[in-house]
Structures are given as structure tokens and as C-alpha cells.
């Protein structure tokens with residue numbers, strides 16, 4: 001039985017365009033995998049705390065020296081990582097907010113990047129410790145950025161996910177969402193077609 005992890009990060013919940021596309025992706029995937037399991041991690045609805053000094057120090061503290069509070073911080077991060085590791089496929093709904101990824105998604109990323117757990121440094125440089133399962137990123141933007149230097153998200157996402165070993169990343173864009181109703185409809189229709197093509201391949 002295959003598992004799909006759906007990560008959502010729209011502050012608009014299921015009304016968000018990235019959530020809409022992400023839900024379309026899940027529906028198509030379920031048609032192809034009727035016995036498949038879908039796990040939902042909505043980091044906007046249930047935010048992961050910001051990574052502050054206390055939390056980061058808990059990650060660095062050896063298990064036998066952790067206080068109960070530190071242990072619960074590590075347990076929480078371990079759960080997020082276990083969830084990710086249980087997936088065969090991941091889809092991420094990615095809105096662009098103020099030229100970056102949602103801060104809620106960044107807080108989640110800060111809790112899955114753990115030295116010795118999801119990455120490690122060797123004499124050859126960094127090594128990702130997660131298996132290279134496919135990750136499908138569904139990016140919704142008000143304007144047009146793909147393929148330009150102003151696209152702050154694609155390079156960052158590839159670099160971050162690749163650092164953890166998730167090197168098989170695929171991007172589908174719905175751009176121009178804020179450029180009038182026609183622009184929005186065209187963007188969503190194009191992205192939906194791309195989702196169908198991708199999952200049919």
C-alpha cells in the first residue's frame with residue numbers, strides 16, 4: 001500500500017489556489033492508487049512553532065541529557081520526520097507570500113532538518129539521509145516568476161529538499177493568479193493539465 005503525504009501551507013485553507021491544486025493532485029493520485037493512504041500535514045491550520053534557541057538546543061542535546069521539555073520538542077520533530085519517512089510520494093502546496101515560501105512551511109522545514117537524522121556532513125560534504133522519493137510542488141503565485149531570477153522559491157526548495165536527500169523534485173506552476181479572472185482561470189487550468197500529464201506519465 002502506497003502512502004502520499006500532502007503538505008499544505010495556504011493561509012486560505014482549502015480555498016487557497018495551492019490547496020486547490022494540491023487537492024486535485026491527491027484526487028488523481030487516489031484514482032490511480034485506490035488502496036493508497038493519504039496523510040495530510042497542514043502547516044497553516046496547525047502551525048509548527050518557530051525554531052528558537054530552546055528548540056534548536058534540544059535537537060543538539062544527547063538523549064540521556066535532555067530535560068522532559070527538551071525530549072518533547074525532539075519527539076515532536078521525530079514525529080514529523082517519521083511521517084515524511086513513511087511516505088512514498090510527497091506533494092507540497094506552495095503559495096508565494098511576500099516573495100518567499102510561507103513562514104509556516106519554513107517552520108516545518110526547520111523541524112525536519114536534523115543533523116545526524118535527515119542529513120549529515122562527511123569529508124565529501126553534506127549527505128541527505130532521506131530516500132529520494134518523488135516530491136511534487138504545486139506553486140501558486142499572483143505574478144509571473146518561473147524561469148526568472150525573481151523566482152525565490154524554486155531554487156530554494158530544490159536546494160533544501162535535495163540537502164535532505166529529496167532530490168527527485170517536480171514543480172508545477174499556477175502563475176498570474178492576481179492578474180485578473182482570465183489570468184487566474186488560465187493559470188489553474190494549465191496547472192491542472194500539467195498535474196494530469198505528470199500523473200499519467
Ligand SMILES: Cc1cc2nc3c(=O)[nH]c(=O)nc-3n(C[C@H](O)[C@H](O)[C@H](O)COP(=O)(O)O)c2cc1C
Pocket residue numbers: 010011012015016017018019094095096097098099100140141142143144177178
Ligand atoms: C500575504 C500575501 C502575500 C503575497 N505575496 C505575493 C508575492 O510576493 N508575489 C506574488 O506573485 N504573489 C503574492 N501573493 C499572491 C499569492 O501568491 C496568490 O494569491 C496565491 O494564490 C497564494 O496561494 P494560496 O491561494 O494557496 O494561498 C501574496 C498573497 C498574500 C495573501
